[in-house]
Amino acid sequence: MQHINITNIKHFIITGFPGLPPDYYGPVSVLLLLIFLAIVVGNAFILAVIMFERTLHKPTYFIFFYLAMIDMAFGIVTLPKIIAVYWWNDRITSFDACFTQMYFVHALGASQSLILLVMALDRFVAIWFPFRYPAVITNKAVSITCSLCWVVTFIRMLGLVLHALTLPYCNQNIITQCYCDHISVTQLGCGENVAYVKSVALVNSLLTLLVPLTFIIFSYVSIIIAVLKMSHTERHHKVLSTFAPQIFITCLYYVPRCFVYLAHYLGYSFSTDARIVITMLYSLIPPVVNPMIYCFKTKDIKEALMQRFKNRKVSIHFGTG
Template identity: 40%
Template sequence: MLQENWTTVKEFILVGFPGLNPKYYGLVAALFFLVYVTTVVGNSILVVLFVKEHSLQKPMYGIMFSLALSDIGFSTVALPKIIAKYWFDDETIPVYACLMQMKLVHYFATVTSFILMLMALDRYLAICNPLRYPVLMTNRITLALNIFAWVSSFMFNLFNLIEGSRTPFCGPNRIVQCYCDQASVFKLSCVTTTYQNLVAFSLAMVALLGPLTFIVYSYTHIIVSVMKVTSMGSRWRTFSTCSTQLCIIGIYYLPRCGVYVSNLLGVVFVPDIRIALILFYSLFPPFINPFIYCFRNKEINHVLNHWVKKFRGVRQQENYNLI
């Protein structure tokens, strides 16, 4: 009897913030749109800088280039639908489109986690093994590591892709979230999903805690190595070389870990606060990363300023020719 109802659900309804007053829908849509445009434009500028500027074609910037692509991908997958909901009242999403969004959201999140691990590896080798760094972290090796991060992330999400494609949904069909995420979608399955949830949760923890464990290990050794340096000036210069990455890693992992620890401790959030926390640690890192790159990294800041001055010079010359 249950099987007859498995095909009744053809689309889901994205609820978004369940407690949000409709008069604020336009404001929320505008905020999401601003976040999306800023994220895509900012990270796209970095991608162009990394591709065009020869001085930035180094292993560390190759990893940052990969992170910028992942940030663009995640925001493009997660945000347009919720913007359409709040701006155009387009709240329905076909089941197959929702499942695809769910896979891509988790895929890009996994890619980002592995890329942050590569960042930590780069700084670990540069500071703790400086003599071997030019041999161990060449552009070719960095490319291979980036490819590994993107391919292995797909393998981590392969289980969810297979299980989601054959999971039946017979109602309800309301997703209390701003995009289709794994936890919200699997709750709507017709069948018992204990096995699915357990395996999916285990894979997510490996994808998150595995890189985080290596990151903590790497920066622990970095701090120990730096503290052995007698000169305070040398210590500061060494710390400054990895401060940008520490900011990015902290913004990405700390809120996530806080939410996971709260769940383990049984702390229950009201839906609106829970959704806001998830959106913060999902959307804020891609949004803020370009600003961190530009303000905290001297090389990127120098190249960007050079491009701006060059562009202004060209415009001034064009205006002068018109006169």
């Protein structure tokens, strides 16, 4: 552990994966770059499809639009620095930059939790109250709700980061993580308030995770009950076209996080490298996989893309004919 004999830390040092041998720095940096490109290109593609395909200007796809923005922003906030760590050995990040990254990491993650709640409520109303759905769930209502989720969460997370800034950071500046997050940074704090700041952050994290999850589980259980009451053909169509993509996306976000919290509650501890790998997996797999789920598991998007492709083939055929 590196110690600095000054009272104010001017910068932090990002370790990445502490146990990774230097021979693997090149391959890991390339892998992270490919993941970054997949996140940015995949989610930018989804944003463009929903933006320019008028048949997708519906509440459900507006929710997908907000999720894709969050996924792309998360990749942009977290990955460039860790890629630089392994590509150019650029491990130093300034104090202000670290706290700024921490802010966006937690604000984007918490926003995604709320957007997933909106997604579950959208499906709940669509299946239980199909005749009232067009009047209740409108494009304007969804846009306002999702925007409020962003605004409220970003304000709330500003308080979390400012609370962490009240701690003095005395003589340790090694962050054993791939990016600056609240746990990794505040454990470097000193003084008698460290435990209190961590406790407040833990309560905030549990509320961010468990309150939306409770409503999401209720919504999806209600949807399953409604689906089981339908005829086989109608049930099959409902599950594939309106339910399966949302449940996949929700599970990708919540299942790994709940596993980590449950393991911690049961007293199971991971090694430092295992903890970092698990954190990176549940942070980065959803932004990579979600665009594929949108494209291959969502009927309207598949049909819109196929129609675009067919129209392009026809125009090329006549253009060369």
